[in-house]
Amino acid sequence: MSAVREQVRRRSEAPARARMFVITPVLVVYLALAVLLVVGSVLVGVQGGVLLDHGGILNILTRGTVLGLVAIGQTLVIVTGSLDLSVAYLIGLCSLVAAETMAGSPAMIVPGVLAALVVAAAVGLVNGLVITVLKANAFIATLGVALVLRGYLEHNYTGPAGSVPRAFQHIGYDRIGPVPVAALLMLLLAAAAWWYLRRTRAGYHMYAVGGDVDVARLSGVRTGRTIVTAHVLCAVMAGLAGVFLAGRLGSGAPYVGTDAGYDLESIAAVVLGGTALAGGRGGVAGTIGGVLILSTLDTIFDDLAMDSFFKDVVRGVVLIVAVALYARSRTAGRSA
Amino acid sequence: MRARPRLADGTGPVLVVLLILLVVLAFAGPAYAEPSGYLALLKRAAPLVVLAVGQYFVIVSGGFDLSVGSLVTAEVVVAARLVDGDDANTWWVIALLLGCGVLVGLVNGLITTKLLVPSFIVTLGMLLVLDGAVFLWSGGAPRGALSPSFRVLGRGSADVPVLGQVPWSVIVLLVVVVVAVWFMRSGTGRMLLAVGDNENVVRLAGGRVDRLRLLAFVLSALLASVAAILLAGFAGVSAQVGEGLEFRAITAVVLGGVLLGGGRGSVVAAAAGALSLEALFSLLNLLGVSGALESAVQGVIIIAAVAYAAHGAGLRQILRRPVPDTA
Numbered sequence: 001m002s003a004v005r006e007q008v009r010r011r012s013e014a015p016a017r018a019r020m021f022v023i024t025p026v027l028v029v030y031l032a033l034a035v036l037l038v039v040g041s042v043l044v045g046v047q048g049g050v051l052l053d054h055g056g057i058l059n060i061l062t063r064g065t066v067l068g069l070v071a072i073g074q075t076l077v078i079v080t081g082s083l084d085l086s087v088a089y090l091i092g093l094c095s096l097v098a099a100e101t102m103a104g105s106p107a108m109i110v111p112g113v114l115a116a117l118v119v120a121a122a123v124g125l126v127n128g129l130v131i132t133v134l135k136a137n138a139f140i141a142t143l144g145v146a147l148v149l150r151g152y153l154e155h156n157y158t159g160p161a162g163s164v165p166r167a168f169q170h171i172g173y174d175r176i177g178p179v180p181v182a183a184l185l186m187l188l189l190a191a192a193a194w195w196y197l198r199r200t201r202a203g204y205h206m207y208a209v210g211g212d213v214d215v216a217r218l219s220g221v222r223t224g225r226t227i228v229t230a231h232v233l234c235a236v237m238a239g240l241a242g243v244f245l246a247g248r249l250g251s252g253a254p255y256v257g258t259d260a261g262y263d264l265e266s267i268a269a270v271v272l273g274g275t276a277l278a279g280g281r282g283g284v285a286g287t288i289g290g291v292l293i294l295s296t297l298d299t300i301f302d303d304l305a306m307d308s309f310f311k312d313v314v315r316g317v318v319l320i321v322a323v324a325l326y327a328r329s330r331t332a333g334r335s336a
Numbered sequence: 337m338r339a340r341p342r343l344a345d346g347t348g349p350v351l352v353v354l355l356i357l358l359v360v361l362a363f364a365g366p367a368y369a370e371p372s373g374y375l376a377l378l379k380r381a382a383p384l385v386v387l388a389v390g391q392y393f394v395i396v397s398g399g400f401d402l403s404v405g406s407l408v409t410a411e412v413v414v415a416a417r418l419v420d421g422d423d424a425n426t427w428w429v430i431a432l433l434l435g436c437g438v439l440v441g442l443v444n445g446l447i448t449t450k451l452l453v454p455s456f457i458v459t460l461g462m463l464l465v466l467d468g469a470v471f472l473w474s475g476g477a478p479r480g481a482l483s484p485s486f487r488v489l490g491r492g493s494a495d496v497p498v499l500g501q502v503p504w505s506v507i508v509l510l511v512v513v514v515v516a517v518w519f520m521r522s523g524t525g526r527m528l529l530a531v532g533d534n535e536n537v538v539r540l541a542g543g544r545v546d547r548l549r550l551l552a553f554v555l556s557a558l559l560a561s562v563a564a565i566l567l568a569g570f571a572g573v574s575a576q577v578g579e580g581l582e583f584r585a586i587t588a589v590v591l592g593g594v595l596l597g598g599g600r601g602s603v604v605a606a607a608a609g610a611l612s613l614e615a616l617f618s619l620l621n622l623l624g625v626s627g628a629l630e631s632a633v634q635g636v637i638i639i640a641a642v643a644y645a646a647h648g649a650g651l652r653q654i655l656r657r658p659v660p661d662t663a
Contacts, residue, residue, distance in 0.1 A: 130639055135646035137596040139400075143583060144639035151632020264460055277454045312468025316461035320453055327452035 025274025025282065025326055029289030032322075036293060040300040049303050054178045056299060061183040063295035066091075066241045068186045068288060070266040071273075072193045073237030075287045078270050079197065080230040081210035081279025082138040086127060087238040087266060089149035091257030094120050094242025096153075099162025099252030106165040116246075117239045123149070124235025128228030146263070153254040160251040172248030182244055187288070189237070194284040206230055210279025238262075268315070269294055272322050293318070347605040349644070350592045354608050357615040365622045375506065381614035382505035383408075383563040383570065387581060388588040388610035389516045389603060390559030393552040395589050398532040398598030399448065399455035401553065403462035404560040404585060407440055408578030410466045411564035413473060416480040416573040426485045433561050440466075441557030445550035455553075463582070470575060478573050490569015505566045512559065516603045528552060532598020587634060588613050591641045613637075 037052065044051040070087050077084045094116040102112035123145065130141040174181045197203035205226045208216040217223045241262070246252050257263075267277075273290030275282025297318070301311045358374070367373040387404055394401040411433045418432070419425045440462065447458045489508065493501040519525045530538045531548050539545050567577055592609030594601025616637070617630060625633070 130643070134639065134643035136639055136642040139596060140586075140590055140638055140642045143586075144635040144637075144642075147583075147631040147635030147638070149635075151629045151635065154628030154631065155626060264463075268457075268460065271457055277456060307472060309468040309472030312464040312471075316464040316468075319464075320447060320451070320458060320461045323453040323457050324447070324451035 026286045026289065028325070029273055029286050029293065033289055033293050033296065036296055036300075040296060040303075044300060044303045047304060051300065051303060056303070057178040058175065058180065059299045059302070060292065060295050061178075061180055063298055064291050065180065065183045065186045066245060066260075067262065067265060067269060067295065068183075068190065068291045069237050069241040069244065070262050071269040071287050071291050072186075072190050072284055073234030074266040074270050075273070075275055075282065075284050076193065076197070076206060076230045077138075077234040078267070078275050078277060079210045079279055079282055080206045080227055081213065082131060082227055082230060083142060083267070083277075084127060084231065084234050084238075085139065085142040085263050086123065086146035086149060087234070087241075088257035088261065088263035089146050089153060090120060090123050090235060090238045091242040091245065091262055092153055092252075092254045093123075093149055094239040095246040095249070095256055096157065096161055096252030096254060098243045099164050099246045102162065102164050102168065104163040104165050106167045109165060109168050112164075112168075113243050116243050117236055120235045120239025120242070121232050124232035125228065127235065128231035131231070132224040132227050150258075157254040160249070160253045162246075162252045164246050164250050164252075168247050169250055170247075172244065189240075190284050190288050197283055202226070202229065207280055210281070212280070265294070268319050272319060274322075274326055276326075277323075347593070347602050347608070350605050350608045350612060353591075354612045354615065357612055357619060361615060361619055361622070364619060375503065377615060377618060378506045378509065378611075379503040379570070380618070381611050382503075382509040383567045384581070384584060384588060384614055385509050385607050385610040386512050386559050386563040386566065387585040388592070388606045389512055390556035390563075391582075391585040391589050392516075392592075392594060392601070392603055392606035393528065393555045394455070395586070395594055395596060396532045396598050396601060397528050397549050397552040398535065399549065399552065400459060400586070401444065401556045401560075402456065402459040402582045403440065403444060403466060404556060404563075405578040405581035405583075406463045406466035406470070407437065407557060407560045408564040408567060408581055409575060410470045410578075411436065411561055412568040412573055412577050413470050413478045413575060415486065415564070415568055416478050416482055417473070419480065419483050419486055421481040421483055423483045423485045426483050429486070430565060433565060434558060437557045437559075437561030437564075438554055439557075441554035442550070444557065445553030448553065449546040449549050474575055478575055480573070482568055482573060486565075487569040490566045490571075492569075505570065508562065508566060512562065513603065513607050516607075520603050524548070524551070529599060532600075534599070584613065584634070585610070587638045590638055590645075593641070593645050595645065596642075609641075 041051040050056065070091070074084060074087065097119050098112045098116040101115045102108045127142050127145050130136050130145065131138050134141070136144070171182055176184070197206060205216070205221045206229075208219065208221050209223050209226045213223050216226075238257075242252075242257065245256050249256065269290040270282070270287050271277055271290070272293060273282065273286030273288070275286060294315070297315065298311070300306075301314075358368075361368045361373075361377075365373070367376070387408075391401055391404065414436070415429055415433060418429045444455070444458055444462055447453055448455045489504050491503075491505075493503045494507060496502045496507075520529070527538065527543050528548050528551070530543065531545055535545055538548075563581075564578070571577055588610035589601075589606045590596065590609070591612060592601060592605035592607070594606055594609075613634070616633070620630060620633060621627075
């Protein structure tokens, strides 16, 4: 008996030991981030600046907060094998809903936030139902919803609207040392999402559905419900990003999400973080690394006063190289 | 049923939609009472149709090309700067634009096939790079001007013996569609369709999967260049000329019933989808629907089209049952 147990133990240990030496995407992302911080510090230092001073850290984290919120939601959706292209317009819509409901009165802060999140959840529900009930491809379904939202925004708004009470603007600007409170809240949500994906049944179902929908269904997973849940959560995260931006800007702005390209940018962050675009593989930890890489890149470029063209080129190249590396290591692993 | 086999699966519905739209247009606008109205519509639709045909090649082989919109913008801006209003520059600039198109397609295709990066990400990266390049080059406001001979392709007309004045863009459109149909009926075209359906089977059967997918990206970028030349002539130079065209082209292809993920659908359906989209926009315009709602309508249509494609088989059966001999 004990021999068998010993054998079992040894066998279960072997892959664990092997895994220690396998470079996981998450590790690569944070290594890349560290390298980027060092190289960036040197480059900025050569020009006589300091990258990671008070302002630099604040800059990186503030940039990362909104993108992080959206990318956490996007991670859930992409892991489930789906995609959400509607988040950018949804951010604009939610910032407007929040700011217009608050209308400058501190008493309306909670209803404003709730209204924005309810709208976001409804849009996510529509996304999920179009994909599961109408059986539309996720790309097309969320693109369609994005276009509908855009039409609504263009028809009804020409510029910023509503106003956010001063009390609520604190959420956008308060900080502890160089760390914005909102960034901490974002990291807290990231931890919650990590826990949800890795420690709950519903989270495991998302991986199962993303890995293979048919196998998941045959194994008794309610695939439709899982996909809808992922989309609702993703939309709510985008809604939070919209609310936060309303707090920072002091009012709602229809194009605040699209100007920054949060739809494609969040997908880029997720993919950069090692999550497979096809679904079933990856996680929130990598995504946060991806978000920090993107926001650090932006901050470095700003410090170097670099041309916006190089910014885009470097981002494009970083993204493609990262995905190529992941693809390569995955095929190498498969053939081994 | 005997008359039908020439039409690929799924082409029927979009042609019906297109026909209905065209008839409604005739009632809605006096301009469409005579052929010239429809000719103008074709002229307006030509760039989108050309783009949709290019996008069709990529989608049918199982990919996406998100870079076409920014490629169009980049080429229009570059053309304006290089031509600089001088007729002598027209032809070599056109050749250069087509060459650039091929180059962009090669890069897209090579990264997708050799580095195994999903085409969504590759073409997204290309979109970023091209957008950045345009901004760098133009500083936000394009300089230079197109020569009259360059603009002829987009807005001029040719004398055709029987039909009279036919816009050049319509001729380009017809040539592109005819060549594309011919290509998809050739061995290579059928193989391309098979790649989208099941890549592994094609590989096992000895097909050169990588080369076929590369070809699809090159064709898409090349046709985007053609669309850029047409659009530059038709709409003139601006840094926003290609904005959102990639999604519009994908919408058109999907509207034509071409399955995302590849392996199904016909070129004619994709072209008809683009034409329907343009006809619909003209109709909305005539009915006085504000331009802002255009995108909302586009969104609803795109979802409806895909939902119909997914549930189409069942729906068609229900529709057919009462009239068994529609053929």
